[in-house]
Amino acid sequence: MTTSRFKKSVLASVAVASMMLATAPARAIVVYDPTNYAQNVLSAARALEQINNQIRGLQNQATSLLNDAKNLTSLPLSVLGPMQQQIRQTQQLLNQAQNLAYDVRAIDQEFAQKYKNIDLNTSQETLVNDARSRWSNSVGAFEDALKVQAGAVQNIEGARGSMSRLVTASQSASGALQAAQAGNQMLALQSQQLADLTAMMASIGRAQSLEAAQKAAAQAQGREQLRRFMDGEKGYVPANASMFRN
Incomplete structure (x- = not known):
């Protein structure tokens, strides 16, 4: 094999490899950040606590309305x-x-x-x-x-x-x-x-x-x-x- 043929073979291989890399699907690289994850968890916990507080407030309001309804109920007996x-x-x-x-x-x-x-x-x-x-x-x-x-x-x-x-x-x-x-x-x-x-x-x-x-x-x-x-x-x-x- 002569030198010119060897060069042509290498160049052809590089071109094929380049074409293969160009047509292959790109894949994302996932990077784990502990600090960002902890902040996200705390934010989710705070949001859940706010939702629970709102639920308890609604329950208290419902109980208060029921008590008001009872307090405003007229006596069915009259003498x-x-x-x-x-x-x-x-x-x-x-x-x-x-x-x-x-x-x-x-x-x-x-x-x-x-x-x-x-x-x-x-x-x-x-x-x-x-x-x-x-x-x-x-x-x-x-x-x-x-x-x-x-x-x-x-x-x-x-x-x-x-x-x-x-x-x-x-x-x-x-x-x-x-x-x-x-x-x-x-x-x-x-x-x-x-x-x-x-x-x-x-x-x-x-x-x-x-x-x-x-x-x-x-x-x-x-x-x-x-x-x-x-x-x-x-x-x-x-x-x-x-x-x-x-």
Whole structure:
């Protein structure tokens, strides 16, 4: 082999190798950087922590909304209707008071006429009729007092049932609003019982006052009738009485 042929062979080999390298696919070279990897891990951890915090915040908000919904839930039980009905019944009994009613002007006028400023110069028949009217007022007042007392006693059972239901509803209340409403209704129930007690005491006091006034008027009228008996036109003249005939 001559020198020229050898050179040509080498050049051909180099050209083929160059062509092969030019047509071969390029491959990337991966370089590992520990510092960059650690920073990426820390960034991912921080992002995950932020996501967890947001999730916990949403959960807290949901719980708060649920609690607010419970606190705003109205109490399904109401005893105001029965209580108002009982109060109306007691008021009706008071309005049915006989003769002298619970009216300041009427009492002032009729009391002055029949009890305070009695005309003792009227006829005997009028005096008797006035005394009978005063006695009727006293009897009617005691009857009215008994009716009011009976109504108050009848309301006790209804109040007991309402209180029992309210206590049960309060103990099972799901929120602050239900507990507050149950407490308010309990106070209203106590007010209704106090109203019954007030009405009962008023009716008893009315009866006692009329009875005392009736007795005072009867004493004044009795003295006048005794005076008339003693100082009448004929008067009382003692005389001898014969027990046996001869």
